Amino acid sequence: xxxxxxxxxxxxxxxxxxxxxxxxxxxxxxxxxxxxxxxxxxxxxxxxxxxxxxxxxxxxxxxxxxxxxxxxxxxxxxxxxxxxxxxxxxxxxxx
Numbered sequence: 001x002x003x004x005x006x007x008x009x010x011x012x013x014x015x016x017x018x019x020x021x022x023x024x025x026x027x028x029x030x031x032x033x034x035x036x037x038x039x040x041x042x043x044x045x046x047x048x049x050x051x052x053x054x055x056x057x058x059x060x061x062x063x064x065x066x067x068x069x070x071x072x073x074x075x076x077x078x079x080x081x082x083x084x085x086x087x088x089x090x091x092x093x094x095x
Contacts, residue, residue, distance in 0.1 A: 019063040026051075026060055026069075030076035037080045044080050048073060 004012065030051055036042040055061050055069050 019060070022058050022060060023064060023072075026055060026058070027072050027076070029054070030072055034076040034080055037077070044077065048077065 033042060033047045033051065037044050037047055051073060052069075061069050
């Protein structure tokens, strides 16, 4: 196991803190858009695709993994079935 210098340890901690803050906000936005889907303001497929693009652009998938990001989307969008057509495919497909 490699021992990190104090600087490396602190920079790694800073990296994780920023990544986690992004993850918290991403989850919040997933739930916010899910409410708008339920209200009929947004289409599920478009919202899911847009959120996935955001996750890619902000390196959330690289930092937290594809499975975790899909789980966040699936959780937020779980009860949006029937509010828009075709959205469930975006959450469950890979890539």
